[in-house]
Amino acid sequence: GNSVTQMEGPVTLSEEAFLTINCTYTATGYPSLFWYVQYPGEGLQLLLKATKADDKGSNKGFEATYRKETTSFHLEKGSVQVSDSAVYFCALSGIQGAQKLVFGQGTRLTINP
Amino acid sequence: NAGVTQTPKFQVLKTGQSMTLQCAQDMNHEYMSWYRQDPGMGLRLIHYSVGAGITDQGEVPNGYNVSRSTTEDFPLRLLSAAPSQTSVYFCASSYPKTGTSYNEQFFGPGTRLTVL
Numbered sequence: 001g002n003s004v005t006q007m008e009g010p011v012t013l014s015e016e017a018f019l020t021i022n023c024t025y026t027a028t029g030y031p032s033l034f035w036y037v038q039y040p041g042e043g044l045q046l047l048l049k050a051t052k053a054d055d056k057g058s059n060k061g062f063e064a065t066y067r068k069e070t071t072s073f074h075l076e077k078g079s080v081q082v083s084d085s086a087v088y089f090c091a092l093s094g095i096q097g098a099q100k101l102v103f104g105q106g107t108r109l110t111i112n113p
Numbered sequence: 114n115a116g117v118t119q120t121p122k123f124q125v126l127k128t129g130q131s132m133t134l135q136c137a138q139d140m141n142h143e144y145m146s147w148y149r150q151d152p153g154m155g156l157r158l159i160h161y162s163v164g165a166g167i168t169d170q171g172e173v174p175n176g177y178n179v180s181r182s183t184t185e186d187f188p189l190r191l192l193s194a195a196p197s198q199t200s201v202y203f204c205a206s207s208y209p210k211t212g213t214s215y216n217e218q219f220f221g222p223g224t225r226l227t228v229l
Binding site: 004041042043044045046049089091099100101103104105106 | 117144146148153154155156157158161163171203205207216217218220221222223
């Protein structure tokens with residue numbers, strides 16, 4: 001079946017550090033890939049997405065590239081801020097229903113000033 | 114627009130009790146779904162609905178019922194609560210395009226449920 005694996009957390013960085021959160025997936029066909037972010041006490045928000053191989057999603061300084069050859073969708077940001085502290089989820093769209101999402105376990109990110 | 118709203122925010126139940134988690138959206142979205150979030154496991158799909166009168170099971174449907182009598186509301190019912198249902202529950206909605214295109218899902222703020 002479809003699955004998503006994220007790097008183990010929690011991740012703690014200093015402000016202005018470079019961020020990478022790894023995400024790999026297993027799926028049949030050609031899923032769409034997403035990163036969602038959950039700020040403390042809130043629901044999930046879509047951060048970025050990519051719908052086909054080699055697409056790059058970007059938003060708020062975050063980027064991720066859909067790599068079919070390595071089945072990966074790593075999240076990166078060049079210079080993190082304290083306000084980026086949140087839980088980040090990698091997800092893919094269900095092949096049998098475009099609206100169904102399969103999530104990774106989430107990575108908690110804390111940025112220290 | 115209020116977006117996706119959920120009530121209550123917090124709930125404590127005893128084993129065997131029943132309750133309904135409420136979810137409403139004011140965006141005229143056709144697709145609605147319920148997820149549960151457990152530590153180290155991400156979010157898992159419980160039930161979903163592609164429109165009023167139509168519901169289907171997700172990955173972890175056991176112990177939960179849903180119905181969709183209106184476009185706006187999608188309540189989740191726990192029939193006989195068990196400690197294994199202690200979790201944070203999220204409702205989401207979207208307006209699917211035709212075919213298999215993906216539309217962004219909008220999530221509610223969640224309901225934290227504890228079953229003793």
